Amino acid sequence: MSNVRLKLAAASLLGLGATLTAAAPTGFGMVAYWGETASTYGGQIPSGAYVVINPNSGATGLNASQVTNWKAVIANIRAQGGKVLGYVATGYDYNTADELGRYNAINANLSAYKTALGGVDGFFFDEAAFDDAALSDTQKCNGTAPKFSAVRAKMAATGTSGTVVWNTGWPGASSCFVSAASYGEHIVMYEARYSDYVAAASWLNGGVQNLATSLGVKTWLLLHSATQAEMRATLQGTAANYVYVTSMTYNPSLPWGGPIWNYTPTYWGNNGLSGSERWCLNSLKTGGSC
Numbered sequence: 001m002s003n004v005r006l007k008l009a010a011a012s013l014l015g016l017g018a019t020l021t022a023a024a025p026t027g028f029g030m031v032a033y034w035g036e037t038a039s040t041y042g043g044q045i046p047s048g049a050y051v052v053i054n055p056n057s058g059a060t061g062l063n064a065s066q067v068t069n070w071k072a073v074i075a076n077i078r079a080q081g082g083k084v085l086g087y088v089a090t091g092y093d094y095n096t097a098d099e100l101g102r103y104n105a106i107n108a109n110l111s112a113y114k115t116a117l118g119g120v121d122g123f124f125f126d127e128a129a130f131d132d133a134a135l136s137d138t139q140k141c142n143g144t145a146p147k148f149s150a151v152r153a154k155m156a157a158t159g160t161s162g163t164v165v166w167n168t169g170w171p172g173a174s175s176c177f178v179s180a181a182s183y184g185e186h187i188v189m190y191e192a193r194y195s196d197y198v199a200a201a202s203w204l205n206g207g208v209q210n211l212a213t214s215l216g217v218k219t220w221l222l223l224h225s226a227t228q229a230e231m232r233a234t235l236q237g238t239a240a241n242y243v244y245v246t247s248m249t250y251n252p253s254l255p256w257g258g259p260i261w262n263y264t265p266t267y268w269g270n271n272g273l274s275g276s277e278r279w280c281l282n283s284l285k286t287g288g289s290c
Contacts, residue, residue: 001031001126001167001191001222001256024284025235029165029186029220029242031124031261033087038072044264046271046278047081050163050186050242052124052261054087057102058109059117067116074117083121085165086113090125090151093132093143102127106151110158122163125151129168129177141176144168148180165220167191171208178208183216189240193250194226197234205239218242224260225249228267228275232290235280245277 028049034040036055045051055062055070062070074084088109091099113120128151130143148166155161165186168177181187189208190197197204204221212219221240224247231245246265251258269276280290 001169001261025221025238025243025281026218026241027285028244028278028281029188029222030244031222033259033261034263036066036069036073038069038076041073041076041080043080043270044268045077045080045082046282049082050085050122050165051077051082052085052087052165053077053120055117058088058105059086059112060105060108062112062116070117074120078121083163085122085124085163086110086117086120087124087126090127090147092127093130093135093140093147095132095134099127106154107158110155110160114158114160120162122165123155123160124165124167126167128166129170129172131168137173141172141174144172144177145180148182152182167220167222171204175208175211178212178217178219179215181212181215181217184218186218186220186242187212188222189219191222192224194223194230194234194245197221197223201237205237209239220244226265231265231267231277232275232280235277235284236290243281 028046030049031052033054053073055066077084088106089102090106091103094100094103129140130147131140163186166181167188169188169191171178171189178187178189189212190200190204209219218241220242221238223234223245226234226245226247234245235243246260247267248260248263248265250260265277267276269278271278271282273279284290
């Protein structure tokens, strides 16, 4: 998942509009790196949710048994009304050999989801911003839209289609990463621990969301390290279209922060379990409280 690079000052977004009145999110945009056992997903997927699967940092290199297992996972998610998104890493600004390798593997991953796994409902493009600590904000902004265009061309070349979600991790200076998305696409407007979100919520729910709405771009909010009370506060206060909050905690000593997205949060629950995340969002969507 993308690292959040917080160089954005709230002042840079003042021209993008006043804070929105928060409404209930449309649904869940879930990052579900839960393994290849289909039963793990049983009863866990809310109808209408977007569910990101990640077989092998993409879908290449799977053996016959893994292909069978992942096809069963996809079928299980869809049977519950979920929409399956395949994870595809895009290598930030391809500044290192590893990043360039991930970028060059995009076509192979898109094709593998289509041919080996029988197709998915769209793609979750991780590391999507043209982003590197050595780049200026201007360079990051100028490089992101061409990168998105290049990835769209790769989809066309491989005959793949569906919902596109760009995980940029943060909006970029003056929300330029949001502006790089096209009408109907989705973008992760923020991926961070809850404590970081609290400091950024006013401009995320104001200027960033206003810009995305004006462009016809759907927003996602992915938060980790949140208590049950913090999850409820997030769902009640966010203006994002899709949300996923987890109790799993970021550990900087582990690769990619550890297994943040590998398990459901402790408070995941179901639509009927009062106080759970699924109940909370369903209650808000039907005009209730959380």
